[in-house]
Amino acid sequence: MKLQRRDINLTEGPLLKNVLLFAIPIILSSILQLLFNAADVIVVGRFAGETELAAVGSTGTTVNLIVNVFIGLSISANIIVARQIGARDYAAIGKTVHTSILLAMIMGVFSAIVLFFFAPYFLRLLDTPSDILASASKYLKAYAVGVPANIIYNFGAGILRAKGDTTRPLYFLVIAGVVNVILNLISVLGFHLGAVGVGIATAASQIVACVLILLCLAHEDGPCKLYFSKLRLRKAETAEILRLGLPAGIQSSLFSISNMLITASINSFGSTAFIAGNAACSNIEGFIYAGMHAIYQTNLTLAGQNLGAKKFDRIDKGLGVCCGCAAVIGLVLGVLATIFRSSLISIYSSDPAVISSVTERFYLLVLPYALCGLMETVMGSVRGVGYSLLPMFTSLMGACVFRVVWISTIFAHYHTEASLFVSYPISWILTTAAHFICFLIVRKKIRKNLAL
Numbered sequence: 001m002k003l004q005r006r007d008i009n010l011t012e013g014p015l016l017k018n019v020l021l022f023a024i025p026i027i028l029s030s031i032l033q034l035l036f037n038a039a040d041v042i043v044v045g046r047f048a049g050e051t052e053l054a055a056v057g058s059t060g061t062t063v064n065l066i067v068n069v070f071i072g073l074s075i076s077a078n079i080i081v082a083r084q085i086g087a088r089d090y091a092a093i094g095k096t097v098h099t100s101i102l103l104a105m106i107m108g109v110f111s112a113i114v115l116f117f118f119a120p121y122f123l124r125l126l127d128t129p130s131d132i133l134a135s136a137s138k139y140l141k142a143y144a145v146g147v148p149a150n151i152i153y154n155f156g157a158g159i160l161r162a163k164g165d166t167t168r169p170l171y172f173l174v175i176a177g178v179v180n181v182i183l184n185l186i187s188v189l190g191f192h193l194g195a196v197g198v199g200i201a202t203a204a205s206q207i208v209a210c211v212l213i214l215l216c217l218a219h220e221d222g223p224c225k226l227y228f229s230k231l232r233l234r235k236a237e238t239a240e241i242l243r244l245g246l247p248a249g250i251q252s253s254l255f256s257i258s259n260m261l262i263t264a265s266i267n268s269f270g271s272t273a274f275i276a277g278n279a280a281c282s283n284i285e286g287f288i289y290a291g292m293h294a295i296y297q298t299n300l301t302l303a304g305q306n307l308g309a310k311k312f313d314r315i316d317k318g319l320g321v322c323c324g325c326a327a328v329i330g331l332v333l334g335v336l337a338t339i340f341r342s343s344l345i346s347i348y349s350s351d352p353a354v355i356s357s358v359t360e361r362f363y364l365l366v367l368p369y370a371l372c373g374l375m376e377t378v379m380g381s382v383r384g385v386g387y388s389l390l391p392m393f394t395s396l397m398g399a400c401v402f403r404v405v406w407i408s409t410i411f412a413h414y415h416t417e418a419s420l421f422v423s424y425p426i427s428w429i430l431t432t433a434a435h436f437i438c439f440l441i442v443r444k445k446i447r448k449n450l451a452l
Contacts, residue, residue, distance in 0.1 A: 007164035010302040011086055011309045015321045023298040023325065025166035029157070030290030032173040034283070035180075041283050043184045044198055045276070045349045052194045054132045054276045059140050062122040063115070067147055068252035070107040074100075074154040076245025078297070079304045079384060080237075081162035081224070086308025093223035097159055098230045099237035101217070104155035108148025116144040126264050129275070138196040146203025149210030156213035159224055161301055172212040180205035247392035248383065254400045265407060265420050277357035280348035284337055285366055291329040292373030295322050296380040303384025312446060319381045319439070326377045330370025338362045364421040371428035375399075378435040382442055390438050398431030 008022045044052045077100040084093045119140035123133055157169040180201050187197025217226035266278050299322040306314045337344060341362045345355045379391045406423040413419075 008166070009164055010298075010305045010318070011311055011314065015314070015317055016325075019295075019298055019302070019318070019321050019325060022161075022164065022166055022301070023294045025170040026161070026294035026297050027291050029166070029170045029173050030294055031287060032170070032177045034286045034290055035177050041280060041348055043188050044195060045280070052132075052135055054129075054279060056136070056139055056195050056198065056279070059123070059136050059143070062119070062126065062140060063143065067111055067115070067150065068255075069246075069249035070104075070111050070151050071154045072249030072252040073107065073241060073245030074104070074151070074158040075248045075300065075383070076100075076241045076243075076388075077155050078158035078162045078300055079244055079386070080240060081159055082301045082304030082384075083308040083386070085163055086305040089308075090223040094225075094230075095234055095237050096241075097217070097224055097226060098232065099234045100155050100159065100241060101152065101214075101226060102231040102233055103238060103241060104152045105148065105231075108151040111151065112144045112147040115147060116141050119144070132275075135195040139199040142196050142199025143202055145200075146206035149203075149206040153206065153210045153213050156210075156217055159217065160213075161297065162304070163224055164301075168216055169213065172209050172216070175212065176205040176209035179208050244383075244386065244388045247388040251392040251395050254396055262403070262407070262420065265411060274357045276349060276351070277345065277354040278361065280345050280354065281358040281361050281366070283348070284344050285369065288330060288333040288337060288366065288369050289372065291333060292326045292370070293376060295326040295329065295373065296376040298322060299377055299380035300384040303381050307385045307446075312443075315381060315385065316443070319378065322377045322380070323374055326373035327370050330373040334367050334369040338367045341366075360417045361421050364418060365424050368425040368428075371425055371432065375428050375432040375435060378432055378439055382435060382439050385442060385446060387438075387442050390442070391435060394434045394438055395431055398434045399427040402427045402430060 008018055010018055010022065041056055044056050077096065080096050081093055084090075084096065120133070120137045123136050123140070128136055153172075160166070160169055183201035183204055184198050187193045187201055191197060193200070214226065217224065218228070220226065266275060299318060302318040302322070303315050306312070306318065341359070342355055345358065349355070379395065382391045403423050406426075407420070411419050411423070
């Protein structure tokens, strides 16, 4: 397969340069995706009031619980296609592409139905205050309309990234982001729709991104080209996508469950200002996470391509380079966000009570956020070489189970903001160490198989 100028080959050339060239468009793409939600939060907070802001902010963990399990499956498309490209198995690439896109369509419709009809139930599970429940439910139902498009986009973007193309997904999100902001302003300022209006705007922008990614794949040259007439669920390819992707999706949802407990704990303080402040802070954290998660996605492709090319030493070196990049991004952004926390929160709300409510969260959760980046990057090497169940169980025990136990014991006893937020950095340290041990075990097994 002839590489285009926009494609980056992670099996050759200087590692740091190629990692950065690959990751920067992903970082920008992730930031644009976050801006979808940020635009919702900012427009609602500024023009619709604190109650509508809290309504939108209270839905994040519910969306993640339903959607992330399927978006996690898009990781498998990235890993499989990257490995096939490294091995130059071009016939297999076409089968994976067509199976992945159809699977994304089916899962997208299913997740949208669940989110639309069970939105009020999930919100009540989170002890969402009654004064914001109706608005939050309407927002979720509007958001659900765009969920299939969101999942299809992520699968398509994963396929393009597997072959080293991280720029076109960025361009598509730029267009979709502009659509989102314009529709946000029209729906809130023009039609006074509040939370439901920004939900409609977000759904519309996701549909735009989906259409663009499908058109791109349909006009692609080479084995990644999409033919709609060839869409079908092939047994072997579907099984491999589920084998690699389902644990990643389940892991994402398990994290969402633990975060739902955190959200319920935040709601237990009973302050609308505190809920709104944490919604804004969570959005800010997302921008830091986006930079580090882009390194994780880069490491996935790097490990997959080099596994296919049988360049195992480059997988080791790539992990070191990616960990360094993730640590620098997380540390710099975490420090800056903490220093300028008041100015950042004031973007979302001018209410002094909202601004002052999240100081402890910044010091205990945002400042050490680099630990989360290291955790994910090490996990990326394990998952990128084809081991998906192992990092799922490691993350389940190191982060999810630990947080549940923490909330039911330490937080239940002290019931303070500090006792709640400190559980995050502790869980990141434990899980990073566990993932690194898993990588050493997997690395030894791969090298042993190579020697046979």
